[in-house]
Amino acid sequence: MAKFDLNDDSIVCIIGSGAGGGTLGNELAQRGIKVVILEAGGRYETQDFINDEWESFTQLAWTDMRTTSGSWRVAKDFANLPTWIVKAVGGSTTHWAGASLRFQEHEFKTRTTYGALPGANLLDWPITLAELEPYYTKAEQKMGVTGTNGIPRLPGNNNYKVLAAGAKQMGYKEFHSGNMAINSQPRDGRGACQQIGFCFQGCKSGAKWSTLVSEIPKGEATGNLEVRPGSMAIKIEHDASGKVTGVVYTDEKGATQRQKARIVAVAGNSIESPRLLLNSASAMFPDGLANSSGQVGRNYMRHMTASVYATFERPVHMYRGTTMAGIVRDEARHDTKRGFVGGYEMETLSLGLPFMAAFLEPGGWGRSFTSAMDDYSHMAGMWLVGEDMARETNRITLDATAKDKNGMAVASVHFDDHPNDIAMRKHGLVQGGGIYDAVGATRVLHTTPYPSTHNMGTNRMSEKPRDGVLNKYGQTHDIKNLFVSDGSQFTSGAACNPTLTIVSLAIRQAETMAGMMQRKEI
Amino acid sequence: MRNIDRRTIISRRGFMKTTAAAPAAATLAVGVGISADAAWAQGAKNLSAHVTATLVKAARDIFPHDMLADKYYVTACAGYELLAKDADKKALLEGGVARLDADAKDRFGVANYMSVNWEADRVTLLNGITSTPFFAKLRGDLVVSLYNQKELWPKFGYEGASADKGGYIKRGFDDIDWLPTV
Numbered sequence: 001m002a003k004f005d006l007n008d009d010s011i012v013c014i015i016g017s018g019a020g021g022g023t024l025g026n027e028l029a030q031r032g033i034k035v036v037i038l039e040a041g042g043r044y045e046t047q048d049f050i051n052d053e054w055e056s057f058t059q060l061a062w063t064d065m066r067t068t069s070g071s072w073r074v075a076k077d078f079a080n081l082p083t084w085i086v087k088a089v090g091g092s093t094t095h096w097a098g099a100s101l102r103f104q105e106h107e108f109k110t111r112t113t114y115g116a117l118p119g120a121n122l123l124d125w126p127i128t129l130a131e132l133e134p135y136y137t138k139a140e141q142k143m144g145v146t147g148t149n150g151i152p153r154l155p156g157n158n159n160y161k162v163l164a165a166g167a168k169q170m171g172y173k174e175f176h177s178g179n180m181a182i183n184s185q186p187r188d189g190r191g192a193c194q195q196i197g198f199c200f201q202g203c204k205s206g207a208k209w210s211t212l213v214s215e216i217p218k219g220e221a222t223g224n225l226e227v228r229p230g231s232m233a234i235k236i237e238h239d240a241s242g243k244v245t246g247v248v249y250t251d252e253k254g255a256t257q258r259q260k261a262r263i264v265a266v267a268g269n270s271i272e273s274p275r276l277l278l279n280s281a282s283a284m285f286p287d288g289l290a291n292s293s294g295q296v297g298r299n300y301m302r303h304m305t306a307s308v309y310a311t312f313e314r315p316v317h318m319y320r321g322t323t324m325a326g327i328v329r330d331e332a333r334h335d336t337k338r339g340f341v342g343g344y345e346m347e348t349l350s351l352g353l354p355f356m357a358a359f360l361e362p363g364g365w366g367r368s369f370t371s372a373m374d375d376y377s378h379m380a381g382m383w384l385v386g387e388d389m390a391r392e393t394n395r396i397t398l399d400a401t402a403k404d405k406n407g408m409a410v411a412s413v414h415f416d417d418h419p420n421d422i423a424m425r426k427h428g429l430v431q432g433g434g435i436y437d438a439v440g441a442t443r444v445l446h447t448t449p450y451p452s453t454h455n456m457g458t459n460r461m462s463e464k465p466r467d468g469v470l471n472k473y474g475q476t477h478d479i480k481n482l483f484v485s486d487g488s489q490f491t492s493g494a495a496c497n498p499t500l501t502i503v504s505l506a507i508r509q510a511e512t513m514a515g516m517m518q519r520k521e522i
Numbered sequence: 523m524r525n526i527d528r529r530t531i532i533s534r535r536g537f538m539k540t541t542a543a544a545p546a547a548a549t550l551a552v553g554v555g556i557s558a559d560a561a562w563a564q565g566a567k568n569l570s571a572h573v574t575a576t577l578v579k580a581a582r583d584i585f586p587h588d589m590l591a592d593k594y595y596v597t598a599c600a601g602y603e604l605l606a607k608d609a610d611k612k613a614l615l616e617g618g619v620a621r622l623d624a625d626a627k628d629r630f631g632v633a634n635y636m637s638v639n640w641e642a643d644r645v646t647l648l649n650g651i652t653s654t655p656f657f658a659k660l661r662g663d664l665v666v667s668l669y670n671q672k673e674l675w676p677k678f679g680y681e682g683a684s685a686d687k688g689g690y691i692k693r694g695f696d697d698i699d700w701l702p703t704v
Contacts, residue, residue, distance in 0.1 A: 319680065
């Protein structure tokens with residue numbers, strides 16, 4: 001395995017090994033480019049994952065201190081845990097459920113399609129669906145997405161069967177077991193899904209695509225990729241000309257190191273990436289790196305979410321099998337007759353008993369709560385995930401007082417639902433409840449948003465440098481050898497799960513970056 | 523459909539093992555009820571038997587599951603004995619119980635929270651303290667310490683880990699048999 005020198009200034013240094021960073025690292029390594037990935041978390045392989053929700057949470061979750069504010073309920077229920085994402089090699093691709101959907105055409109043009117929505121900061125992407133389509137195709141091939149490339153869909157589990165039966169009764173047309181980056185048959189050196197459940201806890205069969213089981217080992221096999229676990233980036237440095245020169249980080253032993261680099265790509269997810277840029281402020285860039293627009297950290301999106309659980313007279317055992325292999329897509333369209341812009345997906349979701357207790361009704365207690373828990377085995381569940389509106393005031397800032405163990409300001413996350421988010425959630429809860437009522441639900445339970453798993457928009461792409469942080473390739477407008485490679489690039493969030501788009505953008509970015517390097521532009 | 527056997531099966535050996543894992547002989551609670559006279563309450567050192575028993579009673583009132591024996595609530599509260607080594611935490615727990623006792627006296631004219639007979643009346647008292655740090659701590663701890671006990675999962679029809687059993691691909695992931703066909 002490759003091991004590069006700290007003073008090797010010919011390398012590309014990527015911060016984060018998840019969907020964006022892990023994919024970019026492999027794509028560059030395949031092209032013969034030397035890459036060091038700094039990963040804040042530890043390395044846990046497939047056999048290390050734990051089929052136990054709290055134990056797994058302790059193993060994988062990003063639980064470093066963060067602060068919160070705003071009217072979203074997460075700030076009250078989970079004041080220091082605004083997200084449920086991962087600190088480990090593979091990033092949140094170890095935890096993700098595998099749902100791999102393409103954006104719709106209009107979702108790249110929200111300002112044009114939705115208009116000037118009051119209280120929102122909408123902007124069209126500098127790229128179109130047509131431009132991204134070839135990369136979506138490559139990503140689906142890479143990830144082995146079911147329902148694409150001739151790959152059969154996964155068999156539906158009990159939870160899906162309830163969803164599908166209800167959807168049919170409701171007159172919905174487009175429902176199936178999803179486009180999932182989970183092997184329905186052996187593929188790419190990995191086996192088929194064993195219907196284990198526990199998709200969120202790291203796949204113990206290796207059937208689910210993650211950068212941990214796919215991109216990173218492939219990149220390492222080239223001899224061009226070195227992944228350094230336990231390495232927390234503290235600051236990106238630059239020279240007098242304003243070009244970035246490397247990354248200061250703490251290593252596994254807690255010692256401070258400085259990795260020199262030709263290019264730096266930030267892929268730490270939408271909370272840590274802007275935090276790092278802001279914490280890298282210098283005399284030359286007093287507002288943080290790449291922040292001439294003032295948009296670093298702004299336009300934080302976390303998707304309109306909510307869950308609907310329902311109990312039935314007879315058992316469901318929703319936890320058996322693939323967690324999210326089930327979707328109803330009819331509400332994903334943009335149709336303002338429903339009282340909001342954009343759309344949402346309805347996807348199967350189940351939690352084990354311990355997490356159901358924690359998340360069904362945060363703060364809940366008493367017989368209303370426990371009688372629902374008593375019916376756990378008779379419960380079906382879905383997650384609503386829809387487009388939320390970018391707002392300048394929904395943002396990541398540096399906390400004024402709280403510092404991490406390296407003395408760096410922690411991220412403070414502020415979020416207020418836009419009225420459009422609230423209207424969409426209300427609609428989704430009614431429709432979701434209707435699906436379950438249609439097949440005999442005895443009780444429908446509306447569950448408030450969990451800590452955010454989809455985090456987007458805080459270093460957004462824009463055609464004009466004044467409107468955003470990045471150009472159409474994820475290169476910062478301000479510093480040509482500084483890139484961002486994660487979901488913080490998103491100009492808008494679309495209705496669907498973000499990972500396929502993050503991977504597609506990373507494939508495209510690698511191609512562009514390699515060309516720029518070859519032409520000595522960077 | 524493959525359903526879960528929810529019966530409590532305790533071999534003598536398993537019983538002793540569970541007992542050893544829970545401080546103050548938690549499983550002795552079976553058949554004794556939640557009382558300060560119980561061995562598990564008497565066994566506490568950092569907290570009085572009265573405080574220990576009241577915490578367990580409140581735990582059952584906060585998350586009442588009639589299918590669960592008292593021992594699960596005793597186990598859920600077992601950590602408080604150790605926690606009470608910390609003077610501030612001890613004061614928080616004792617203060618919370620004292621408040622519940624005082625409210626019981628004021629509201630229902632009985633000696634303490636434990637003597638309030640009906641659950642609904644005790645819930646009235648709990649409702650009066652939901653904004654206190656004591657209640658937040660108790661509820662927040664219990665939602666993990668109660669529901670994360672593997673021994674009670676089968677009673678809810680939850681099977682826990684499955685990878686070691688080959689997943690559910692041959693164990694009923696799609697065995698639902700009562701839905702209209704799609």
